[in-house]
Amino acid sequence: MKADLHIHCSASFDATESVDTILRLAREQQLDLIAISDHNEIDGALELETKASAAGIETLRGIEIDCFFGRNIVHLLGYGCDLRDPGFARLKNHYIEELRRTGKQRLTLIEEHYGLKLDEAAIIARAHGRPYTNVEITQELLQTQIHPDLKPYQTGERSANPIANFYWDQLAVGCWGYAELRLPDWRQVVAYVHACGGALIVAHPMQNLKLDEAAAEALREGGVDGFEVYSSYHDARGRQFYHEFCRRWGLAETFGSDFHGATKPNIVLGKTGFDGDCTESVMLLKERIAHWR
Structure with missing residues (x-):
């Protein structure tokens, strides 16, 4: 089997x-x-x-x-x-509301950490009517921004699975980008x-x-x-x-x-x-x- x-x-x-x-x-x-x-x-x-x-x-x-x-x-x-x-x-339903509540918070944390501004309208469009999450934010971040700390996820050793690796490295519990659900x-x-x-x-x-x-x-x-x-x-x-x-x-x-x-x-x-x-x-x-x- x-x-x-x-x-x-x-x-x-x-x-x-x-x-x-x-x-x-x-x-x-x-x-x-x-x-x-x-x-x-x-x-x-x-x-x-x-x-x-x-x-x-x-x-x-x-x-x-x-x-x-x-x-x-x-x-x-x-x-x-x-x-x-x-x-x-x-x-x-509770989880969807939590994703909605923490999406903007996580976006702000990422913008402040890297000193940049992301296009929130583009992030919303990526979510196709759902609350945007770390997935859509990370996609927009890695596909549109240039920053030395992002290179491992764009072309380097963490790029084979960039969204998941960025989450575990930067956004999970205990990391600077954690937004508490x-x-x-x-x-x-x-x-x-x-x-x-x-x-x-x-x-x-x-x-x-x-x-x-x-x-x-x-x-x-x-x-x-x-x-x-x-x-x-x-x-x-x-x-x-x-x-x-x-x-x-x-x-x-x-x-x-x-x-x-x-x-x-x-x-x-x-x-x-x-x-x-x-x-x-x-x-x-x-x-x-x-x-x-």
């Missing part, structure tokens, strides 16, 4: 490809199981569910929920839950997704937790069902660390490319860092889902 359980479609604020395109790419990669897991958004996952059977591909319902873990932000992947529960619509606490997310019949997996833990065993242990004790061990962001050391942690505690291991289309151009759908048979791990994830149902 081949699986990719962390895919974003154009329903997500930061991704570009349609559900139909994702299904085509999944067939090309000969994937057996996929999940669209958009940021605080359910429409893509529900659309996939209606179309995938005709394409001969199994799916899991998925969602990626941004939440606070202490002073840090983690992304928790909910699988198999009832996405039609009204709480998910409230989550989506009002997000739920991770414990609320765990309780809610479990109540909706879903299992909780910590997304790309090397991006948020690094090799922090105490943090991983706190999440385990708090009820998460597993970790995304195999991710396009993880090196061999990170994969081994979280593989061993999951095996030690009987937690589910999952596989996710974090595909976003043109927004993350160097990430290929289906390329998760795992090339073997994922049947055993998928069965364990499904057992966790069945437990909460």
Whole structure:
């Protein structure tokens, strides 16, 4: 079995490809199981569910929920839950309002940091009717401005995945460009997704937790069902660390490319860092889902 359980479609604020395109790419990669897991958004996952059977591909319902873990932000992947529960619509609407609230704040921070002025009308146009976010601001910044500190993202060592790399380097929690979102606490997310019949997996833990065993242990004790061990962001050391942690505690291991289309151009759908048979791990994830149902 081949699986990719962390895919974003154009329903997500930061991704570009349609559900139909994702299904085509999944067939090309000969994937057996996929999940669209958009940021605080359910429409893509529900659309996939209606179309995938005709394409001969199994799916899991998925969602990626941004939440606070202490002073840090983690992304928790909910699988198999009832996405039609009204709480998910409230989550989506709250997140959209938070993106709208923080967009202007982040734009101001970037302009002040680099001593320049960006065309806000052009940024709004890039968002195609949605609230503009770090994605559209970064696109406008890197495509229209000249500044020595931007060169790594335009033509240098960070240019293969410029929008995501700029976010992690400059705009994430603890960075000068961080604009604080009002997000739920991770414990609320765990309780809610479990109540909706879903299992909780910590997304790309090397991006948020690094090799922090105490943090991983706190999440385990708090009820998460597993970790995304195999991710396009993880090196061999990170994969081994979280593989061993999951095996030690009987937690589910999952596989996710974090595909976003043109927004993350160097990430290929289906390329998760795992090339073997994922049947055993998928069965364990499904057992966790069945437990909460």
